[in-house]
Amino acid sequence: MKKLTYLFIALFSLSLLTTSCREEKTASEKVEEAIEDTGDAIEDAADDVEDEVEDITDDNK
Template identity: 75%
Template sequence: MKKLSYLFIALFSLSLLTTSCREQKSTGDKIEDAIDDAGDAVEDVADDVEDAVN
């Protein structure tokens, strides 16, 4: 019984060590990314319009 509990503790410890933690984005980071994406889209459309005019 004692060996079984040691085995369980060892496996549990191993699972904690191998589980990766993802970095959570804050709300500010998400907003900044959305603004950057929108700015890139506007620049792309402006380039397309410039090419169509020429």
């Protein structure tokens, strides 16, 4: 019986050590991150359009 108790204590301790504690983001942090990601995506799309326009104007010369 004693060995079984020690086994459960050891397994419980191991589970506590292997469980990570992540910081949860608040709603405002999630919104801010989404806004930043959207802004980055818009900038990337604008850069792609600018590159395409430059390529087209170079081909027409």
